[in-house]
Amino acid sequence: MKYTQGQYIITEKHAIAREIYSFTISCPEVAEAACPGQFVHIRAKGYTLRRPISICGIDKEKGTLRIVFEIRGEGTAEIAKLNKGDLIDMLAPLGHGFTVDSSYKKVVLIGGGIGTPPMLPLAKAYGEKAVAISGFRNASAVILQDDFRSTGAETALCTDDGSAGIHSFVTQPFTELAEKGGIDAVYACGPMPMLKGIAAICKEKGIFCQISLEERMACGIGACLGCACRTKRNDEEYFAHVCKDGPVFNAEEVLW
Amino acid sequence: MKYTQGQYIITEKHAIAREIYSFTISCPEVAEAACPGQFVHIRAKGYTLRRPISICGIDKEKGTLRIVFEIRGEGTAEIAKLNKGDLIDMLAPLGHGFTVDSSYKKVVLIGGGIGTPPMLPLAKAYGEKAVAISGFRNASAVILQDDFRSTGAETALCTDDGSAGIHSFVTQPFTELAEKGGIDAVYACGPMPMLKGIAAICKEKGIFCQISLEERMACGIGACLGCACRTKRNDEEYFAHVCKDGPVFNAEEVLW
Amino acid sequence: MADLSVRVCGTDFKNPIIPASGVFGYGREYEELFPLEKLGGIATKGTTLHLRTGNLAPRIAETPSGMLNSVGLQNPGIDHFISTELPYLLTKDLVVLANIAGATPEECAEVAAKLEDTDVHMIELNISCPNVKQGGAAFGTSCEMAAEVTRKVRAATTKPLVVKLSPNVTSITDIAKSVEAAGADAVSLINTLLGMRIDINTGRPILRNNVGGMSGPAVFPIAVRMVWQVANAVNIPVIGMGGVSSGRDAIELMMAGASAVQVGAAIFTDPYAPVRIAEEMNDWLDSKGIKSVKDIIGTVKPW
């Protein structure tokens, strides 16, 4: 199975910050097939288009997935109304995830805001080899720090206003780390300016960097060509699709 | 107040037959203003048009209304999902109700299928002076017979297949009653052929007859002219509107 | 409190929200629910020279996020409007747009002429109705017919003349330019899109008229596109409508180029829609620190 569509039971629901929810979903076949960096495509009652949400946790033994999402508009508000015990309609797992290489000695995971959730499965995969840098607007938007710590990863927390952790953007602690050297790979998800900044640093230092992109989607599986993204492959421009070729891309492929 | 729109609490919900529900709604101002034969216009989540449903019970003391409706399509199915304690959005009370005259000695109330509910407030108003004839497809569709009996009205039950009560259409017991004479008024609601049949008998016997009509509605209050009904007033054709001039019409006014 | 007032063809509206013609009658029924003064204006039910009984029922059908209607211009005729409905509306503090229609250009002009001696504020000429002289095609579907009826009505009135366009055309900008050239002071759009539903259990169209006009949220993206195209094609104001059901929708239509916004089918879902929409617009403007709604008209920045 590559992906499948079905209705799955929500086994846990938590509000983990203002308008941010965590769902644990029982979906054994999907959990079995899922990799870090992939996403699920969720149907919102009353809406034509599904909503793409990154996978934030994969428990193959329990057969569960975890997702963490923020209410950004009507569709996510509708999904947030679902409760523990309700069925959630997902097309999953979708997309091309992160490259996880067990030979890497040190990796940096950088999440900005609601881009933090997809970093968690990587933290679990790399454990103590990972440094997880997370950035948020302010203290009240901070999520998942305990989860990152419990994977054994080193963590660094930044806020734009200094109300929690370091008063800086994620690029500052990352630059410091990068200066020290020894980083095998950088993985990032978050707002475009952040991703651009990180990609530039990695390019300069010659560090392998993968980023997870967002685009408006219809099918979610590569059929409709809705989620185009300009990339470069073998020096030729290539219109890739975020849902199938991504959401994870090698940073150097992306034409910003 | 003529009518108002608001969200009201459902205080009771019962399934009273297959796909037929009874709601009791706490709405003191609406109950205060309501008369037998009027209807409420209910918003169904996700639908543009409201659904018109007759008032089946008015308790001015408790400040409640009762409605009884059948799932006929998507909108009524959506309304049926509401539960006790939920809010129901109503524009009410609407329309022109039945003429209730305390000087009448004997009246006949005739309800066919889901046209039975609006007869109940009349039974309450006339008590022992009323004979309530109800007709249904079969035994499993029978509703409200205990309610009619508890008003003191005499009741007669017909089913199309004889699985309960008399094996006949409502017109048969009604014709027998009409033959006996002494009827001051007939009130009826139900399928068109039934209403036509009753109106014809009343016309022949010279009995005052009021019927409640259905038509597809948008505004429900007489503004959009959506629910036209051909009628005759002072011998001139008059395009009446079911929501405002009706739903109750004097049978002789209607151009079938 | 943001300043919600707008000015269209020299007429001041205290806010840009106007119930659309046909959904609001002449205002009396909704006045039970809220004072008409809360509205910027009112577009009255399409009125013709003589009483019209309209089409047979059913005249209403539901569609996904919308509806069809085939009322067929039922109305009591212009004389009744002038004697009975207009005086009442003129006692209210709002702009009255008299929506008029006719079966020939001459009939439309005659209706407009009758309004000349009244204090009605504006005339909204509905050109989506069939032109009997031209075999029944709607006036609004050809530049020539649209221009002709506009010219005739223009000659009959000194009132601000708003011509209401049909969306059932290949190029609404061509029609808009024709009516501008023929003397329209403003255009309003969109009227309903022609649609149909069939009851599969009976094999009959749901509407007795077989087809009807579609409106409601479903048509909103078409309205935004057409308002944007027309606002960029003409130099007269555009009054936008079609599927508006929230303050955000109204803001969107104004950014696309509308100077004021009419609200139709949304009223059936929520009878307070016009009032709520004006309030939501105010809240949004306040949240963005925008002082006047006039500052957003036509501000969309195309890519």
Place this chain on the structure above:
Amino acid sequence: MADLSVRVCGTDFKNPIIPASGVFGYGREYEELFPLEKLGGIATKGTTLHLRTGNLAPRIAETPSGMLNSVGLQNPGIDHFISTELPYLLTKDLVVLANIAGATPEECAEVAAKLEDTDVHMIELNISCPNVKQGGAAFGTSCEMAAEVTRKVRAATTKPLVVKLSPNVTSITDIAKSVEAAGADAVSLINTLLGMRIDINTGRPILRNNVGGMSGPAVFPIAVRMVWQVANAVNIPVIGMGGVSSGRDAIELMMAGASAVQVGAAIFTDPYAPVRIAEEMNDWLDSKGIKSVKDIIGTVKPW
């Protein structure tokens, strides 16, 4: 089990359901979910002479009961289609409609000519795309252009030729009659309606292309009306589409006159939509005791 088979232009479909062009790619992605054999046919992604990269993103916006797209005919070109996609599809037991487009009538004809030596079952010519020679107006918006491109493609192919009509026109029956006269074997309709959405927080159109094509349940009543009008105006079969999302919708479109039904945006909501719709049609026919779906085509009884 009702008989769901239909025959269009001499080609047999095991059931009337066909994923619409553009939503289903060349079938590979959905084959992960169900065997393509469950479909009556497939209308492949619109294919042009050369590879096209399409428009910049965002290309997708949501609308009430619908969506906008501005993919801009991204496709790998007809040679790639013939060498790589078509052979795969032809191993499946379904009818393949090759949807083609071009910037000039000549380009369309050239694409069709390339398909002549293949075993593709039908050609579906999309005339909603801009005609570069005529200043960029869509072929499908004038009878002359529609007829010209149809004639050129007709001359280049002996395959059954389905011409796919644009709904953004004043009279779709006139266009349908023109393409019939120019040699089309069937028409399919409707393509998308031009719409627009604006992000009011940025003041920018949501689509990078500013405007896009609207489809989904919102447009269904327009599709029913146009299918009904066209089926009554031409003597060639009509393939219906536009907003179909249930078996009941498909039945309704066939009663209006469609011989087969395409399913587009509904697939995004429910990827199994085409399969489910065929099953629902069967259930409904069985419940009514109708033996063959062919018995409902065009059976609507207008008032």
